[in-house]
Amino acid sequence: xxxxxxxxxxxxxxxxxxxxxxxxxxxxxxxxxxxxxxxxxxxxxxxxxxxxxxxxxxxxxxxxxxxxxxxxxxxxxxxxxxxxxxxxxxxxxxxxxxxxxxxxxxxxxxxxxxxxxxxxxxxxxxxxxxxxxxxxxxxxxxxxxxxxxxxxxxxxxxxxxxxxxxxxxxxxxxxxxxxxxxxxxxxxxxxxxxxxxxxxxxxxxxxxxxxxxxxxxxxxxxxxxxxxxxxxxxxxxxxxxxxxxxxxxxxxxxxxxxxxxxxxxxxxxxxxxxxxxxxxxxxxxxxxxxxxxxxxxxxxxxxxxxxxxxxxxxxxxxxxxxxxxxxxxxxx
Ligand code: ADP
Ligand code: MG
Numbered sequence: 001x002x003x004x005x006x007x008x009x010x011x012x013x014x015x016x017x018x019x020x021x022x023x024x025x026x027x028x029x030x031x032x033x034x035x036x037x038x039x040x041x042x043x044x045x046x047x048x049x050x051x052x053x054x055x056x057x058x059x060x061x062x063x064x065x066x067x068x069x070x071x072x073x074x075x076x077x078x079x080x081x082x083x084x085x086x087x088x089x090x091x092x093x094x095x096x097x098x099x100x101x102x103x104x105x106x107x108x109x110x111x112x113x114x115x116x117x118x119x120x121x122x123x124x125x126x127x128x129x130x131x132x133x134x135x136x137x138x139x140x141x142x143x144x145x146x147x148x149x150x151x152x153x154x155x156x157x158x159x160x161x162x163x164x165x166x167x168x169x170x171x172x173x174x175x176x177x178x179x180x181x182x183x184x185x186x187x188x189x190x191x192x193x194x195x196x197x198x199x200x201x202x203x204x205x206x207x208x209x210x211x212x213x214x215x216x217x218x219x220x221x222x223x224x225x226x227x228x229x230x231x232x233x234x235x236x237x238x239x240x241x242x243x244x245x246x247x248x249x250x251x252x253x254x255x256x257x258x259x260x261x262x263x264x265x266x267x268x269x270x271x272x273x274x275x276x277x278x279x280x281x282x283x284x285x286x287x288x289x290x291x292x293x294x295x296x297x298x299x300x301x302x303x304x305x306x307x308x309x310x311x312x313x314x315x316x317x318x319x320x321x322x323x324x325x326x327x328x329x330x331x332x
Contacts, residue, residue: 001090001092003118003119006090006095006118007022007116007118009095010095010096010098010099011083011099011113011116011118013103013113015112015114016110016112017029017079017080017110017112018080018112018114020114021112021113021114021115022113022114022115022116026115027080027082027114027115029079029080029114029130031132032132034134034135035132035133035134035135036132036133036134036135036140036142037130037131037132038071038074038076038130038131038132038133038142039128039129039130039131040067040070040071040074040128040129040131041067041126041127041128041129042063042066042067042070042126042127043124043125043126044059044062044063044066044124044125044126045123045124046122046123046124050062051170052123054189055097055189056094056095056097056098056101057097057098057100057101058101058189058190059098059101059125060097060098060099060100060101060102060103060104060105061101061102061104061105061189061190062101062189062190062191063102063125063127064081064102064105064106064111064127064129065105065190065191065192065193065274066191066193066212066274067081067127067128067129068105068109068111068129068193068195069191069193069194069210069212069274070129070210071129071131071193071195071198072193072194072195072197072198072199072210072276073143073198073208073209073210073276074131074133074142074143074144074198074208075133075141075142075143075198075199075201075202075205075208076131076132076133076142076198077131077132077133077195077199078109078110078111078129078130078131078195079111079112079130079131079132080111080112080113080114080129080130081106081111081112081113081114081127081128081129081130082113082114082115082116082127082128083102083113083115083116083125083126083127084116084117084118084119084124084125084126084127084128085116085117085118085119085124085125085126086119086120086121086122086123086124086125087118087119087120087121087123088120088121088122088123089120109193109195111129133202134202141202141203143198143201143202143205143207143208143278144207144208144225145207145208145209145221145222145225145226146207146225146226147205147206147207147226147279148206148207148222148223148226148228148279148305149206149226149228149279149281149305150228150305150306150307151281151282151304151305152206152207152279152280152281152282152304152305153279153280153281153282153285153288153301153303153304153305154219154230154232154277154278154279154301154302154303154304154305155276155277155278155279155280155288155299155300155301155302156211156215156237156240156275156276156277156278156299156300156302157194157197157275157276157277157292157297157298157299157300158192158194158240158273158275158297158298159187159240159241159242159273159275159298160211160215160237160240160241160266160267160270160273160275161238161240161241161243161263161266161267161270161273162183162184162187162188162241162242162243162270162273163184163187163188163191163270163271163272163273164214164266164269164270164271164272164273165180165184165241165243165250165266165270166181166184166185166187166188166189167188167271167272169181169184169250172253173252173253174250174251174252174253174258175250175251175253175255176243176249176250176251177249177250180243180249180250183242183243184242184243187242187272187273188272191272191273191274192274193210193274194210194274194275194276194295194297196294196295196296196297197276197291197292197295197297197299198276199295200290200291200292200294200295201276201278201280201288201291204280204284204287204288204291205278205279205280205288206278206279206280206281207222207225207226207278207279208222208276208277208278208279209221209222209276209277209278210274210275210276210277211271211273211274211275211276211277212271212272212273212274213271214268214269214270214271215232215237215267215268215269215270215277216268216269216311216325217269218277219232219277219311220311222277222279223309223310223311226279226305227309228305228306228307228309229305229306229307229308229309229310229311229312230303230304230305230306230311230312231303231304231306231312231314232302232303232311232312232313232314233302233303233314233315233316234264234267234268234313234314234315234321235264235315235316236300236301236302236303236316237264237267237268237300237302238260238263238264238266238267239300240267240300241263241266241267264321264325265325268313268325269325279305311323313325
């Protein structure tokens with residue numbers, strides 16, 4: 001099958017909102033008057049972001065999900081995306097499953113595939129996503145990393161650490177009971193972009209980012225961009241780990257139960273969660289709770305922003321914890 005047949009069979013669909021979609025030299029899109037475009041691009045490379053034997057159905061989902069997660073973090077409504085695809089071969093069953101995962105998620109967010117590029121090469125998936133944010137009275141409603149203020153509460157959505165747990169099992173660093181692994185793998189392979197929460201937080205959150213590289217690293221971006229510091233109650237983050245609540249517990253390579261220190265490392269450094277990390281002033285506590293409810297997304301307060309630069313980790317008694325987590329692969 002040639003390149004054009006492949007595109008026509010797996011990726012070309014009639015345009016819905018695009019003025020011109022797949023098939024011409026450019027896609028054409030009519031922006032909503034008075035809004036800004038939000039644009040983000042993420043590449044997934046075999047061996048680095050996924051294993052060669054990954055299920056193509058979940059890969060199609062994840063490739064778009066990680067991009068939609070960036071729109072969510074910005075408070076942008078998804079509109080459309082492009083898909084640049086390098087394929088080692090034309091494997092039709094693989095392509096059919098990949099396209100199914102991609103379009104299931106795209107349709108769930110009414111986000112339209114409007115173009116791309118297809119070439120032969122080592123498997124590589126690059127998606128650029130387009131969203132929009134209203135501008136009200138000359139002010140953009142986009143959520144940025146740079147707006148956190150001293151005194152703001154610090155929140156995280158959903159659960160952290162479970163995706164990393166699944167990855168550690170895959171890497172042979174942990175063993176977990178099968179029910180725990182199933183739940184953790186769902187978090188790794190089928191991330192749910194928090195788009196509804198991001199939209200609900202417009203005008204409420206002062207700063208936001210999506211967690212792709214772990215809480216500590218991604219919080220660092222907010223702190224740096226905003227010129228502030230933070231105090232994080234680590235055990236509030238540990239409580240979000242869904243797998244931690246199971247009765248049958250994971251074991252490390254030596255066959256021992258994970259200790260609190262292990263759970264803290266998972267919660268603070270685990271990547272691939274695609275949850276939102278955001279800040280909001282205490283006067284917006286009720287509004288944050290309402291946004292969580294409206295978007296059907298759990299939200300947890302895990303600390304607050306402080307004027308002094310740097311990150312301070314504390315336990316539930318407020319005692320300082322060592323901050324060696326950032327540079328620390330607990331299961332290495
Ligand atoms: P050009 O050579 O003008 O860049 P191409 O031949 O690469 O165009 O692509 C033909 C059409 O198919 C274009 O509209 C392009 O956006 C679209 N396209 C190519 N690959 C993909 C893909 N993987 N998914 C969606 N659209 C694609
Ligand atoms: Mg081209």
